[in-house]
Amino acid sequence: MDLFSSTINLNKNLLPYDGTVRYSGQLFTVEEANAYFEVLLNTIDWKNDEAFIMGKHIITKRKVAWYGDREYAYTYSKTTKHALPWTKELLELKHTAEENTGAKYNSCLLNLYHNGDEGMAYHSDDEKALGKNTSIASMSFGAERKFLFKHKVSKETIGMILENGSLLEMKDAIQTNWLHRLPPTKKVFTPRINLTFRSMVTK
Numbered sequence: 001m002d003l004f005s006s007t008i009n010l011n012k013n014l015l016p017y018d019g020t021v022r023y024s025g026q027l028f029t030v031e032e033a034n035a036y037f038e039v040l041l042n043t044i045d046w047k048n049d050e051a052f053i054m055g056k057h058i059i060t061k062r063k064v065a066w067y068g069d070r071e072y073a074y075t076y077s078k079t080t081k082h083a084l085p086w087t088k089e090l091l092e093l094k095h096t097a098e099e100n101t102g103a104k105y106n107s108c109l110l111n112l113y114h115n116g117d118e119g120m121a122y123h124s125d126d127e128k129a130l131g132k133n134t135s136i137a138s139m140s141f142g143a144e145r146k147f148l149f150k151h152k153v154s155k156e157t158i159g160m161i162l163e164n165g166s167l168l169e170m171k172d173a174i175q176t177n178w179l180h181r182l183p184p185t186k187k188v189f190t191p192r193i194n195l196t197f198r199s200m201v202t203k
């Protein structure tokens, strides 16, 4: 038994091959995590996400926001966003993520899922601007949700639960070899906020 259960263990790789996923479990107490949830809900400049998918203009129910060291332009699904300057809490959380992963991040993509109807389809975060094999730190607040990885060739899937106040790190060749998704669910009626701290390659 681990008597020091508050010790963060980001050592074990949860993927069997071709990439690295490390999960902290609850990094914050429930009180701290709930406080961050409320502050993020109320201070972040949430906007519905827009995308062009197969020529169609889509507006998602999920809300997003994009923050960073500088006004980076970030383009995906044929829409461009400009990073807003860090808020106090986002900077605190960025430092917590950096302390736990040993990596450095210069930007953060935030997602607000209002309930289990909202999710994110299988994708890899393999945009050129992210650089190759860089670390992404994913923090979750609010409702617990299932998270899935699927290998692009073997189709093997690995599932886990992302808890309130937890940290998940994705790194190495993961984005080349694995997809990930947040499946919608009929069992969750409360919101969840996810933060992915990223390292953009700057010119």
Ligand SMILES: O=C(O)CCC(=O)C(=O)O
Pocket (backbone or CB within 6 Å): 109, 111, 120, 125, 138, 147, 162, 180, 182, 194, 196
């Ligand atoms: O909400 C999540 O846990 C995942 C979000 C994600 O994969 C992304 O923003 O690229």
Ligand SMILES: [Fe+2]
Pocket (backbone or CB within 6 Å): 123, 124, 125, 180
């Ligand atoms: Fe992602």
